[in-house]
Amino acid sequence: MLVFENIMLALTAIKSNKMRSFLTMLGIIIGISSVIAITSIGDSAKGVVGKEFESFGMNNMYLYPNWELTQDGVEESDLITPEDIEALKARFPEDILYAVPNVSANSDTKVGRVEGKFSMTGVGADYGKFKKNLSILHGRMINKSDVAGGKDTIVIEKKAAMNLFNKENAVGETISVVINGEMKDLTVVGVYEVPSSLFDSMFMSQSYSAYVPYPILVVGDGSAWAVELYTNEKKDQAALGNEFVKYLSRIKDKAPNFYIFESAESQMTTINKVLGTLSLAIGAIAAISLVVGGIGIMNIMLVSVTERTREIGIRKSLGARTNDILMQFLIESMIISAIGGVIGTTLGVAIAAVGMSFAKIAVVIDPKVIVLAVGFSAIVGMFFGLYPARKAAKLDPIEALRYE
Amino acid sequence: MTHEIIKIEGMTKVYDTGEIQVAALNSIDLTIHKGEFISIMGASGSGKSTLMNILGCLDRPTSGHYYLEGVDVMEKSDNELSAVRNKKIGFVFQSFNLISRTSALKNVELPMIYGKIGAEERKERALELLKNVGLADRSHHMPNELSGGQKQRVAIARALANKPQIILADEPTGNLDSQSSVEIMEIFTQLNRKEGNTVIIVTHERDIAEFTDRIITFKDGNIIRDEYTREVGQC
Numbered sequence: 001m002l003v004f005e006n007i008m009l010a011l012t013a014i015k016s017n018k019m020r021s022f023l024t025m026l027g028i029i030i031g032i033s034s035v036i037a038i039t040s041i042g043d044s045a046k047g048v049v050g051k052e053f054e055s056f057g058m059n060n061m062y063l064y065p066n067w068e069l070t071q072d073g074v075e076e077s078d079l080i081t082p083e084d085i086e087a088l089k090a091r092f093p094e095d096i097l098y099a100v101p102n103v104s105a106n107s108d109t110k111v112g113r114v115e116g117k118f119s120m121t122g123v124g125a126d127y128g129k130f131k132k133n134l135s136i137l138h139g140r141m142i143n144k145s146d147v148a149g150g151k152d153t154i155v156i157e158k159k160a161a162m163n164l165f166n167k168e169n170a171v172g173e174t175i176s177v178v179i180n181g182e183m184k185d186l187t188v189v190g191v192y193e194v195p196s197s198l199f200d201s202m203f204m205s206q207s208y209s210a211y212v213p214y215p216i217l218v219v220g221d222g223s224a225w226a227v228e229l230y231t232n233e234k235k236d237q238a239a240l241g242n243e244f245v246k247y248l249s250r251i252k253d254k255a256p257n258f259y260i261f262e263s264a265e266s267q268m269t270t271i272n273k274v275l276g277t278l279s280l281a282i283g284a285i286a287a288i289s290l291v292v293g294g295i296g297i298m299n300i301m302l303v304s305v306t307e308r309t310r311e312i313g314i315r316k317s318l319g320a321r322t323n324d325i326l327m328q329f330l331i332e333s334m335i336i337s338a339i340g341g342v343i344g345t346t347l348g349v350a351i352a353a354v355g356m357s358f359a360k361i362a363v364v365i366d367p368k369v370i371v372l373a374v375g376f377s378a379i380v381g382m383f384f385g386l387y388p389a390r391k392a393a394k395l396d397p398i399e400a401l402r403y404e
Numbered sequence: 405m406t407h408e409i410i411k412i413e414g415m416t417k418v419y420d421t422g423e424i425q426v427a428a429l430n431s432i433d434l435t436i437h438k439g440e441f442i443s444i445m446g447a448s449g450s451g452k453s454t455l456m457n458i459l460g461c462l463d464r465p466t467s468g469h470y471y472l473e474g475v476d477v478m479e480k481s482d483n484e485l486s487a488v489r490n491k492k493i494g495f496v497f498q499s500f501n502l503i504s505r506t507s508a509l510k511n512v513e514l515p516m517i518y519g520k521i522g523a524e525e526r527k528e529r530a531l532e533l534l535k536n537v538g539l540a541d542r543s544h545h546m547p548n549e550l551s552g553g554q555k556q557r558v559a560i561a562r563a564l565a566n567k568p569q570i571i572l573a574d575e576p577t578g579n580l581d582s583q584s585s586v587e588i589m590e591i592f593t594q595l596n597r598k599e600g601n602t603v604i605i606v607t608h609e610r611d612i613a614e615f616t617d618r619i620i621t622f623k624d625g626n627i628i629r630d631e632y633t634r635e636v637g638q639c
Contacts, residue, residue, distance in 0.1 A: 317489060318518060398462050
C-alpha cells in the first residue's frame, strides 16, 4: 500500500530539511560507524593473531606439571625424563612428530670487543621443519648428527651475526658461552631469520635468540620440567593434549591431571576470546549511542508531526486513512535512520581501514556485521518512529485542519 | 423525480468543553437532492461549519441520522469514512489547504494516490483537471508561486480528482478578491450546470450566495430559513 509514494514523500521531506535531517542522522551515523569500526578492528586483530600462530605452527604443544598440584615446588620425580619422552613417542607414533625436552640457557658472550647476550633454546633435529616461519639465510639448521653427537654447534639470528661479526654470513665463526657453569665454544653452523611479529614488542628482550642441539643444554640424566612437542596437525589439538597428559600422568604414577598441556591452539583461543570479549564490550557501549540516535529521530519526528499537523488534516480530508498517515511517518523515520545506517557503515569501514592500514594489518570486515548494523538502524528508526507516527495518524482531521 | 443524495434527520451536535455544553446543531432536518446548487449562510458560530464537517464525514453527529445516498454514514468505520471522503466528496477550503512544497500537479494527484489509482492514469487526469480550470501551464508550480485565485482553482481541480458527486466548499471565496471570487463561483456554477455535481457552499456573503439556487440560513444551530432563489427541480 502506497509504499512507493510514501518513500518518495519521505525523500522529499528529508530533502526539504537537509540540515535537520543530517543532524538527526548524525546520531545513527556515529552509532553505526563506531559499532562497525570496533567490531572490524576486533576481527582484524583476530585475523592477525591467527596468522601469527599459523606462522610458527598451530601444532606446537608443551607438556608440563601443573604447578598448582606440586606443593613444595617441582620434585625430582615430577620431571619428565628422556624415557618418558620415548614412552610417549612409542605410545603415540602417529600423533607425536617431534618431542624434545624443553631446555634453554642464557649466556653472555664476547666477540672481539663486542659484547652480547644469547638466549639459547635446545632443539631436536627436525625443528626447522616444524617451525614454519623460520628461514635459514646461511648454512643450515641444527641437524641429526649435531643432536646425536651433542656437538657444540649453534644457529644464530641475523641480527646477532650482523652485530657480533659485522656480516650476515657468520657460518664458521665461533661463539664462547657459558652453559651450566661450563665454558663452551660453539661453532656457528647457520644464520636464520624470523619475520617480525606482532609479539616482538610483547617479549622485550635484550638478548639474541639462538638454537643449539638440546643434549648440550640438559643436566644430569636429561630430565626437564617440560617437553616441547609438534603434533599431528590434522587432529584436534585439545583432544590430543588431553590424551598425552592422561598417558604421561599414568606412566609417572600421578593423579590424572597432574600434568597439563599448553598448545598454540589453546593460546590462540584464549587471546581470541579476550579480543572478542573486548570488542563486544566496546561495541555494546557504541550501541548505546544508537539508542541515543534513535531518541534523536523520535524527537525530530515529533516536531515534524506538529509542524505538519495541517498537512495531515488535509490528507485525511482527501481520503487518507489512519494507516496511510502512520505509514507515511514511519517510512520517513525508517528512511532517515537507514540512510544514517548506510553512511555510518561506510564511515565505520573507512575508519577501520585507515586504522588498520596504520597498524599494517589486513582489514577484516564481517558482512554479517554490516547487515546487522543497517538492519538494526532501520529497526531503531521504526521503533522510535512508531510513537510520532501513531500520534500523527490519530489526529482528529477537523482539529488538524484548524491548526495554524 | 429527484434523487435524495443527502438526508439528515434530527441531527444534533453537542460540543462538550468540560464545564459547558454547546449545541452547535439543534435537531436539524435537511434533504438535499442530487444536482442541487446550495449555499449555507449564517453568522459565525451558527452551526454552518459543523454541518459542513458532518456532511463531509470529517466529524460525527452526537445524535441523529445522516444518510448519504441512502446509507447511514454513522454506522461506518473510520476507514470506510476515509473512503467516502476520497470517492464521494470533494472539499474546497477557504484557505485553499494545498500542501506546500508540493507542485500543483502533485496536489491534484493526492486524492487519486489514496484512491490507489496508477501513476500514469493519475498524472494524465491531474493534467486534464488543471487544464479544465485554466492552469495547464502552472502544473509544476509550487503553491507559493500561485495567486489566491489560482490556488483555489488548483484546490477545485483536486476536489474533482476522484469524480465525486458532491462538492463541499467552506467559504471558498473568503480569501479572494472580488474578481477571483466571481471566477471561482463561475467554475462552481459550471460544475453544477454542466457536470451535474451537487455543490454545497458555505458563505456569509449574500452576493456569493446569490449564485446558488437554494439558500439555507442558520442561526444558533437551527435552520431559520430555506429559500429557493430561482425555479429549480425541473430536471
